[in-house]
Amino acid sequence: MIGKALIFAAFGGMLTAAFSYTYSFFSGDERVKKIARVGYHIAAVSTILTAGYFMNLLLTHQFQYTYVWSFSSLELPSPLLVSTFYAGQEGSFMLWTLYTVIIGLILMNYSQRHHYESSVMGIYSAIASFLILLAVVKNPFLHVWQTWPDTVKPGTIPDDGRGLNPLLQNFWMVIHPPILFLGFASTAVPFAHSISGLLRRDYKNWINVAIPWTLFSAAVLGFGITLGGFWAYETLGWGGFWGWDPVENSSFIPWLLAVASVHTLLVQRRTGGFQRANFLMGMAPFLLVLYSTFLTRSGVLGDTSVHSFVDPGMWVYVLLVILILFFASVGLGLYFFRHREIPKKQISYAVTSREFALFLGAASLTVVAAFTLVGTSAPLITNLLEGKASAIDTSYYVKTNLPVAIVIAIMMGFGQLFWWKKSNSQTLMRTTLPPLLAAAFITITVIFAGMHDPAMILFFLSSAFAFFVNLQIAYKIAKGNPNYMGASLAHIGVALLFIGIIASTRYEQHVTVPLTKDKPAFVFGYRLTYVGTTQIDQEKRAYNVTIESGKSKFVAPLVMYESSYNDGAVMRNPYIFSLVNYDIFSHPSLLAFIGRNMLTRDLYLSPQTIETSGGNGFQSTKYGITFQVDKDVPIQVGQYKLVFKGFKVAEDQRQAMMEGKPFELGSTIQLTNKEGQVQIIVPTNRIAPNAQPDFTSAYTKSGDQFTVLDIRVDDKTGSATIVAAYKPSEKSPDYALLKQTLRPTNQEETLVVEATIKPFINLVWGGVIVMVIGFIIAWRRRRMDLIRTTMT
Amino acid sequence: MKAKYIIAGVVIVAFVIFGAISFMQNNIEYVSASQAEKTHRTVQVKGKWLKDKESFYDPRTNTFHFYMADDNNTILPVILSGAKPNNFEIANDIVAKGKYKDGVFYASEVLTKCPSKYQSKTGPQASNQGSSTLN
Numbered sequence: 001m002i003g004k005a006l007i008f009a010a011f012g013g014m015l016t017a018a019f020s021y022t023y024s025f026f027s028g029d030e031r032v033k034k035i036a037r038v039g040y041h042i043a044a045v046s047t048i049l050t051a052g053y054f055m056n057l058l059l060t061h062q063f064q065y066t067y068v069w070s071f072s073s074l075e076l077p078s079p080l081l082v083s084t085f086y087a088g089q090e091g092s093f094m095l096w097t098l099y100t101v102i103i104g105l106i107l108m109n110y111s112q113r114h115h116y117e118s119s120v121m122g123i124y125s126a127i128a129s130f131l132i133l134l135a136v137v138k139n140p141f142l143h144v145w146q147t148w149p150d151t152v153k154p155g156t157i158p159d160d161g162r163g164l165n166p167l168l169q170n171f172w173m174v175i176h177p178p179i180l181f182l183g184f185a186s187t188a189v190p191f192a193h194s195i196s197g198l199l200r201r202d203y204k205n206w207i208n209v210a211i212p213w214t215l216f217s218a219a220v221l222g223f224g225i226t227l228g229g230f231w232a233y234e235t236l237g238w239g240g241f242w243g244w245d246p247v248e249n250s251s252f253i254p255w256l257l258a259v260a261s262v263h264t265l266l267v268q269r270r271t272g273g274f275q276r277a278n279f280l281m282g283m284a285p286f287l288l289v290l291y292s293t294f295l296t297r298s299g300v301l302g303d304t305s306v307h308s309f310v311d312p313g314m315w316v317y318v319l320l321v322i323l324i325l326f327f328a329s330v331g332l333g334l335y336f337f338r339h340r341e342i343p344k345k346q347i348s349y350a351v352t353s354r355e356f357a358l359f360l361g362a363a364s365l366t367v368v369a370a371f372t373l374v375g376t377s378a379p380l381i382t383n384l385l386e387g388k389a390s391a392i393d394t395s396y397y398v399k400t401n402l403p404v405a406i407v408i409a410i411m412m413g414f415g416q417l418f419w420w421k422k423s424n425s426q427t428l429m430r431t432t433l434p435p436l437l438a439a440a441f442i443t444i445t446v447i448f449a450g451m452h453d454p455a456m457i458l459f460f461l462s463s464a465f466a467f468f469v470n471l472q473i474a475y476k477i478a479k480g481n482p483n484y485m486g487a488s489l490a491h492i493g494v495a496l497l498f499i500g501i502i503a504s505t506r507y508e509q510h511v512t513v514p515l516t517k518d519k520p521a522f523v524f525g526y527r528l529t530y531v532g533t534t535q536i537d538q539e540k541r542a543y544n545v546t547i548e549s550g551k552s553k554f555v556a557p558l559v560m561y562e563s564s565y566n567d568g569a570v571m572r573n574p575y576i577f578s579l580v581n582y583d584i585f586s587h588p589s590l591l592a593f594i595g596r597n598m599l600t601r602d603l604y605l606s607p608q609t610i611e612t613s614g615g616n617g618f619q620s621t622k623y624g625i626t627f628q629v630d631k632d633v634p635i636q637v638g639q640y641k642l643v644f645k646g647f648k649v650a651e652d653q654r655q656a657m658m659e660g661k662p663f664e665l666g667s668t669i670q671l672t673n674k675e676g677q678v679q680i681i682v683p684t685n686r687i688a689p690n691a692q693p694d695f696t697s698a699y700t701k702s703g704d705q706f707t708v709l710d711i712r713v714d715d716k717t718g719s720a721t722i723v724a725a726y727k728p729s730e731k732s733p734d735y736a737l738l739k740q741t742l743r744p745t746n747q748e749e750t751l752v753v754e755a756t757i758k759p760f761i762n763l764v765w766g767g768v769i770v771m772v773i774g775f776i777i778a779w780r781r782r783r784m785d786l787i788r789t790t791m792t
Numbered sequence: 793m794k795a796k797y798i799i800a801g802v803v804i805v806a807f808v809i810f811g812a813i814s815f816m817q818n819n820i821e822y823v824s825a826s827q828a829e830k831t832h833r834t835v836q837v838k839g840k841w842l843k844d845k846e847s848f849y850d851p852r853t854n855t856f857h858f859y860m861a862d863d864n865n866t867i868l869p870v871i872l873s874g875a876k877p878n879n880f881e882i883a884n885d886i887v888a889k890g891k892y893k894d895g896v897f898y899a900s901e902v903l904t905k906c907p908s909k910y911q912s913k914t915g916p917q918a919s920n921q922g923s924s925t926l927n
Contacts, residue, residue: 069916148915158916371811378819388822393834393889396818400811512854570876608875609849626848687895709846710857710869713894723848723857752854752875 003057003141006050010101011136013043014129021122025199033118040108040125047101047132051085051094054140058084063158066147067091067140073163079174084164086177089297089316090140095178097131099185104128107189114209114790119196123330127188127286130323137315166539166563166571172231176224180251183221184293187254187285189213190261191331194282198334203275203342207265208789210282212782214262217285219775221255226768233761234580235573240505241764244394246301249376250292253369257284260365262778263358270420271355273347276339281362283331288373290327294320301379352423357415364408371400402455409462409498412491413469435468453506460502467495486778493771500763504602510756512608515545517749524603525549530751539564543607543751547577552593554583558607558753578602579762601759608752623697623707624727624738631720638734641672644722647711648682662688664696667708667722671700683708683724703729820889825866828892836889837862837897841880849875860888860897868892872899880904 016039024032054067058081063069071087086092104124111120145154164173190210197206228248229241242248261281268274274281295301298317349355374381375396379389417423417431443461451457474488513521515530522528527548534542534557542557559573577598584591597603629635629644636642648666649657656663666682683706686694697707710723728734823835839862841847847858856872870888880886883904890899 063916066915144915151914152916156916162916367807374811374815378815382819390820390822390836392815393818393820396814399818400814569881608854611849623846626846628850712896723846752849754854 003050003053004139006046006053007132007135007139007141010043010046010050011129011132013039013041013046014101014125014132015039017043018122018125018129021118021125025118025122036118036121036125037108040104040121043125043128043132044101044105047098050135051098054091054094055082055085057141058082061161063161064143064156066142066144069144069158069161071161071164073161076164076169079171080164080169083168083174083177086181087164087168087173090135090138092177092181093131093134093138094140095181096185097128097135099182100128100131100188103185103189107192111209116193116196116200116206116209119199120192123195124188124192127192127327130319130326134316134319137319138313163565165565167236167566170231170235172227172235176227176231179220179227180224183217183224183251184254184289186213186217186220187258187289190217190258190282191286191327194279195331195334197282198279198338201338201341204268204272207268207278207282208786211262211265211269212779212786214258214265214282214285215775215779215782218255218258218262219772219779221251221258222768222775223772225251225255226765226772230765234576241761244372244375244397246376247296249372250296253292253373253376254285254288256365256369256372257281257288260362260369261285263362263365267355267358271347271349272345273349273355274359275345276342279335279339279342280332283335287324287328287331288369290320290324291373292376294324295376295380349420350422352414352418352425352428354415354418354420357411357418361408361411361415364404364411367404368401368408371404372397375400402459405498406455406459406462409459409466409495412466412494413462416469416473416488416491432469435465435472438468439464451507456502456506460499463495463498463502466491467499470495483777483781483784486774486776486781488774489777490771490774493767493769493774496763496767496770498767500760500765500767503760504758504764508756508758510754512752512754514611515751515753517751520548523755524757526603528605528753528755530749530753531555543610545575545605545751545753547603547605549593549597552589554587554590554593556605558605558751560607560610572607574604574606576602576604578604580765599762601757602761604756604758606754606756608754611750611752623695623709623725624705626709626723626725628721628723637726638728638737639674639732640726643670644668644720644724645670645680646720657687662686665711667711667724669698669706669724681706685711697727702732704732704734705729822887824864825860825862825868825897826864828868828897832891834889834891834900836887837868838885838887839863839868841883841886842867847876860886868897869895870897870899870902872902877902877904 017036020032020036020039023029024036057065057068058072061068061072061074067088067090068084071091072081072084076084084091086095104121107124108117108121111117143154144158145152145156190213193206193210193213197203200206225248228251232243233241261278261284264274264278264281268278298320347355375392378392383389413435414432417428419427439461442464443457446460447457451460470488470491474485474492477485477488509524511523513523513528515521515528517530517532520527520529527546529546529548531544531546534544536542536557536559540559540561542559545556545558547554547556554577556575556577558575559571561571563569563571577594579594579598581590581594584594625638627635627637629642631644631646634641634643645668648668650664650666653663653665657665663686664684665687666684668680668682670678670680672678679700681698681700683698684696685708686696688694695707695709697705699705705727706724707727708722708724712721712723713719726734728738820834820836822838823831825837825839828835828837837860839860842859842861845859847856849856854874856874856876857870858872859867859869861867868888870890872888872890877886880902885904887903888897888899889901889903890897892898
């Protein structure tokens with residue numbers, strides 16, 4: 001009851017703040033503003049207490065609460081137990097609300113100083129009210145018997161909870177969502193400033209106040225997204241750091257707009273241009289956070305993504321729609337109401353001006369966001385146009401965004417070389433040439449190293465150009481005032497990121513190797529041997545693969561297990577030899593190995609499946625022991641030497657075959673037993689389009705059964721292969737073999753491993769870190785600027 | 793100034809067309825098994841895995857072979873490049889993405905739909921031990 005009461009108190013306080021601030025803004029009544037502040041503080045304290053109470057329930061294992069039971073358990077270590085706070089939908093909304101409310105406390109002070117309090121806090125409190133309303137609608141404090149009234153008796157206190165999804169049980173779960181949600185929450189601040197500017201007819205100064213917050217959003221969101229990418233790469237075994245999944249896209253799109261708006265806001269600050277557009281740019285990140293939340297939380301994508309989206313229920317859906325419509329119509333409505341009176345400063349700038357480069361860069365970022373947004377919304381769009389939802393292939397994103405990314409890279413270079421208004425062409429030539437030559441040189445090197453795709457060459461060249469230009473500038477600035485090097489550092493980071501993306505995704509090499517136990521295989525110059533398993537806990541099992549290179553030898557535990565939490569689904573965790581490998585602490589010699597081998601590339605080992613079979617790669621089915629045989633290649637199957645001689649169509653079936661009707665196809669199998677007796681048998685398959693495949697087994701004289709299960713013919717090479725099954729009769733000497741294969745033994749285990757070389761993937765991580773540091777430096781600088789201007 | 797607007801307009805229109813074409817090319821339609829057999833495009837077929845039929849992983853080609861039945865109960869043999877997908881055993885529905893060729897649906901990806909994955913239907917039971925059975 002306490003929880004519910006606190007949520008209502010928070011909602012009441014926040015609503016009071018929203019209305020009082022708004023009233024105070026329109027009436028100019030200062031006393032009402034005091035009421036608003038009291039309301040906001042009540043809401044803030046209640047929200048913080050709600051979160052604290054909620055956290056306390058989790059930490060003290062109050063399993064009578066549905067949320068606690070659903071996401072936590074006794075065995076979870078403390079950091080993960082803390083992370084269950086945001087493991088479910090209610091909790092993650094609560095985290096978002098909590099951040100929003102706390103940022104609001106800082107913002108209250110901030111906007112007071114800059115004389116924007118009533119308008120900025122009015123709209124901000126309205127946003128916070130809606131977020132709290134989500135918790136009112138979807139109560140996070142439900143008891144288990146309220147959630148499942150039919151199956152759970154009132155007053156039940158379960159002994160233990162269901163626990164946290166093992167996919168989420170790792171370090172990244174502890175830090176990735178909190179950072180990402182901080183980024184989401186912070187986008188509300190530029191939004192509130194943009195609206196406030198429109199309300200006050202303050203078309204200029206609002207941007208100075210909003211810029212540091214936009215930079216903050218860009219830094220935090222960028223960092224949060226990267227942590228998610230690293231998580232996917234390192235633990236989840238997706239094989240890459242980015243999959244263009246709706247959940248990933250939905251944080252990427254607001255970030256792109258935040259970065260784009262940083263650029264357009266800075267143009268206005270410098271030249272006074274883009275006054276109208278900047279109101280929209282200021283609003284965009286927040287509105288897109290809302291839209292993305294709607295996409296990923298409302299269940300609309302339900303059927304078209306890898307993620308299973310839980311349907312949150314009717315009310316949350318409706319509330320999310322109202323939330324988007326409300327703030328979009330407030331923002332856009334106000335903009336259309338005002339936009340005629342926003343002074344349009346004619347800024348004249350040449351193509352070789354910094355304004356133009358920044359404009360083009362921001363526009364390109366917006367285009368990437370738009371392409372990504374359209375792709376992510378594909379199920380909604382196709383549903384509207386065609387009446388049935390269908391998703392889009394991820395190659396769409398690469399195809400559409402690649403040319404735009406090249407433009408972005410070029411502008412990252414020229415944007416820093418151009419002067420404001422117009423560049424002097426001689427100076428421009430002089431400053432462009434050295435980085436361009438350096439980029440050309442390194443590009444030619446990589447062309448010789450094997451890069452032949454023209455689009456990739458262009459992308460590489462422009463990224464390298466951007467890198468050298470910004471490196472040169474960063475060096476110059478660092479000698480002067482390092483506080484000003486934010487932009488050049490951020491651009492260096494993005495250029496490195498681009499190069500890392502090109503190298504690691506376009507030039508990765510991968511092979512799938514079946515590793516039969518104790519039999520080594522050579523992969524990318526390393527000797528890999530599957531040596532056996534180690535049980536990690538009740539469920540998790542490591543399949544140990546040794547890797548040898550020269551004298552070094554290490555064990556890579558590839559984890560694969562059936563997760564009972566996920567109803568027996570197979571979970572696979574890769575092992576990566578990379579610069580970020582924690583095992584160097586327990587195996588110091590690994591450091592030297594990695595230093596020698598992994599500076600420029602990662603070796604990514606991902607377990608695919610384990611085949612435990614009774615020997616010779618046989619598997620057992622209800623048709624007996626399966627085997628695969630190519631035409632005219634003799635194999636030994638139990639007591640028989642077996643040759644698959646080819647296909648045969650009976651006379652009466654030929655007509656049907658010619659007409660494309662269902663027909664019987666026989667597979668001629670020649671068997672020679674130990675005594676040298678030869679016999680031919682012909683099991684048949686009914687070949688019919690759209691029908692259940694139908695097998696007819698054939699029997700030997702002694703009653704052994706042969707069935708052809710699958711037929712594969714390669715048109716190009718003309719080779720034919722059948723997958724067949726052998727079921728020996730009870731009298732057969734092979735009967736024991738059948739029984740043995742039905743009971744899988746561990747004698748012949750084959751671990752199938754996908755081994756991937758990811759060249760220069762470290763540039764991806766390194767690049768992002770440099771970029772985020774750049775954003776932070778820029779953020780600090782703009783804050784300093786602001787403090788300086790408000791003091792004078 | 794006018795020229796600038798015209799150029800901007802042309803660029804925007806070009807981007808819209810480019811985006812729309814790419815969208816249409818890469819949009820993967822949901823089709824039935826019999827429709828899939830008639831087209832050369834990459835499509836998606838939704839249906840169920842036929843568990844009692846043959847299914848196996850071939851380590852030599854790194855392919856997983858199985859049969860699925862679409863919503864009209866049309867049966868489709870599927871060869872997936874890669875290992876058996878996650879959650880395959882428990883999936884209520886599966887979606888195979890790929891192309892049909894010569895009697896077989898060559899899937900590049902198989903998505904599994906498990907609505908019950910993150911939410912319990914019945915809540916905590918008297919003996920609250922995770923008693924899921926493994927296949």
